[in-house]
Amino acid sequence: MEGNASLISAMDESGLKQAELAEAVNDFLRSRGYDGTVSDRTVRNWLTGKTRWPHPRQREALEAVFGCTAEALGFSPPAARRLSTEPEPSVRRRNFFSAATGTAVAVVAPVMNSRPTSVGTSDVIRLRSGLDGLMALDASRGGHEGLERSALAGAEEALDKVKQAASQRIRQRLYAVAANYTATAAWSATDARQLDRAQSFLDRALFLAGMAKDPVVELRIWNSYAILAHQRDTFTDAVDAGNAAQATAIARRDPFYGSLAHARTAVGHATIGDRQAAIRSLGHAQEGLGKAVVEEPRPSWVSFYGVAELAAITAIVRDRIGDPAESEAASHQALAMIPKTFRRNRALATGRLALAQLHQREVERACLTASSAFELMSGNPIPGRMRSLLGDYYRDLITLAPDAPVAREWIDRHRSEWSRA
Structure with a gap:
């Protein structure tokens, strides 16, 4: 039949x-x-x-x-x-x-x-579908105030319906939806470098995830905590957040999520200078992704992660542990695979490529690459996290090649583009 x-x-x-x-x-x-x-x-x-x-x-x-x-x-x-x-x-x-x-x-x-x-499954599905649109907006433009407001409104709507839930199971799903919306607001604030606000949103999201008993959103929040810790320069906290992500039930059960948790931990190890731990975590991330069932349905917030994103993370790790040539190769690999719709991610990977080239003293090529990062975000404000990365490039450029004509030209452009906040 x-x-x-x-x-x-x-x-x-x-x-x-x-x-x-x-x-x-x-x-x-x-x-x-x-x-x-x-x-x-x-x-x-x-x-x-x-x-x-x-x-x-x-x-x-x-x-x-x-x-x-x-x-x-x-x-x-x-x-x-x-x-x-x-x-x-x-x-x-x-x-x-x-x-x-x-x-x-x-x-x-x-x-x-x-x-x-009463509020039932169909209401949960409707509320959850709104997250997909916000994730698409984030992938294209990055974090900004409008995205944050929409995410908080979605969380409020989900929580307003908890008292009308038809069952305990529906209440937990509504809490999970609210946690995801709040985590989206936190991510938007992190990307925009509004770090105190991001911290308060993540604290709230973690509480809601506990009410939901949802390990997937819990892992999402620890992943965001690790990124926020890097923005705050509290690098041991980033390692601890990565370890917390690894300890979630979903990371232990699904090698895809386990791979993401190990990749995030690798960045933390690299930033505090623990080379062997960083390489070991990268190995676990690659092994997990190799075992993962890629076609399995997963929430839209994690659609950024895969072979391309792991290559981009590898570029960060390799550059921070002093392997700029390997970082450059990983950046090229990432850019060959990151979808064009993920404009912000492509711009970030391009900025990382420029840093790897600069750290190999290829100043002219690095400046050309860094300029193309601006072009990728043409027509939109530059998210705070990307401005921070370009600021890192700027500081390294004036340190390594302060008198190079191409460096002075890039710095002049950097100043004019910086206003696109």
């Missing part, structure tokens, strides 16, 4: 597992005053094609969850009923989603008026 490819695709796109879809359908049924009787087995029958045309209430719930008709989800009525079957009115789906967002109250069954509106 053939499987239902349309439903499988819809679940993959929304990030729903079988149990989560069952819960979302049951949430909808309960909101209409019916019993939620859909189980994992029910969903499995839909996916395998064993059930080709679900019960009318279940079809309505599926349409509400995915926002499309049952037919679009791969279901088809028995041949004898096809001619008489009419599509479910789309207004029902609009009513359901309006109720979920607090803009209206669904009016179908009178029993609904006697039940308080």
Whole structure:
């Protein structure tokens, strides 16, 4: 028997597992005053094609969850009923989603008026989807005040719904969403070099992650703590934060996340001058990424990490432990793979390449490379973290080649571009 490819695709796109879809359908049924009787087995029958045309209430719930008709989800009525079957009115789906967002109250069954509106899986999915747009904005432009405000608004909306959650499981998911939004605000503040604000956001996010009992967002926060520690020049704290990321349940279970934690720790070791520990951590990061199942669905915040980002981190580590030639090679490798949509990451990798070239006394080539970092961010303000990196380049340039004409030319341009904050 053939499987239902349309439903499988819809679940993959929304990030729903079988149990989560069952819960979302049951949430909808309960909101209409019916019993939620859909189980994992029910969903499995839909996916395998064993059930080709679900019960009318279940079809309505599926349409509400995915926002499309049952037919679009791969279901088809028995041949004898096809001619008489009419599509479910789309207004029902609009009513359901309006109720979920607090803009209206669904009016179908009178029993609904006697039940308080509860928040379920579909609400969590809707809130969580907003994070994807913020991550795309960060990848293109970097951290800025508008991104931070949007992230904090998302966190507030998630927390406002906790008291209306249909179950403890939904409450935990809402806390996880709020933690992710708050961590996004923290990351934006870190990238913009608003370090005190970033610290307060991370402290809040870690509390929310604990309420959520979510190891993935916990690892995300420790990863951000490590980056923030570097910005604050508290390098032993960066190592400790990397170790805390390694200790999370998800890092121990999934080699992909373990690789990210080891890579972040490697930067900390390199910065405090522990060469052997840095190289060892890089080795663990490369080994973990080699074992990881890359195609496995993961949240959008970690989409930056992969072979390209590990190469960029390797460039940082190698430069800091005194291997500029290896750093340059790793930077070229990173730039060959970082997607063009990740403009900020490409600009940072370009700045690192310029530093590696400068540390090999290739002043003219380094200045040309550093200039291209400005071009990559053309049309947008330069995030604070990138300005800090270019400031490092500036200081090393006037130290190593203060009298070179190309250095003086670059410094003049550096001063004019610096105002793009």
